[in-house]
Amino acid sequence: QQQVKQSPQSLIVQKGGIPIINCAYENTAFDYFPWYQQFPGKGPALLIAIRPDVSEKKEGRFTISFNKSAKQFSLHIMDSQPGDSATYFCAASNTRSGYSTLTFGKGTMLLVSP
């Protein structure tokens, strides 16, 4: 059972475009939704995260939109740059247990062309 569904699998945009990556979850106990960014040959790194008490969070050019009733959240990258080319993973967890494990989506490979 895939608890976090991510789409699309891959995405190509031109520099300056606004790629959007979508995720949907099933477990209503999830209360923390991070996005991780991974460059080739590197480990994933936390990019931005949101809790379900807010509908949007912005950090620089990155924005998470969250729809609790639809159990969906998405990542928007404003004014995308070639340096944003990477694989992006959404994830979800239930933080009520301190060690709470992350359930990841399958990832989206983003290419921003110059």
Place this chain on the structure above:
Amino acid sequence: NAGVTQTPKFRVLKTGQSMTLLCAQDMNHEYMYWYRQDPGMGLRLIHYSVGEGTTAKGEVPDGYNVSRLKKQNFLLGLESAAPSQTSVYFCASKGRAAPYNEQFFGPGTRLTVL
């Protein structure tokens, strides 16, 4: 601080051989995790540890064993490697006092089983 380090970076095994992957963190984190990453599958949790001397199974634990004898180290063992275990393995750690559920990832170990 080195953060999360993994040893080795690359390894090739023959079917049936055994090996141990070492993860070390210098952030005094309580929680540590082992994931595997396969193309199109995202990151899947193998085992995790909530503290020294404790381990628990994740989503895909079969064929792997782990140990956490010291707080800073988390070992992943393959007793009899199989081609299905060809993957990139990532270790991560998280502090108990983290305001969010951020996990810090190592650079990965690329394992090929022939």
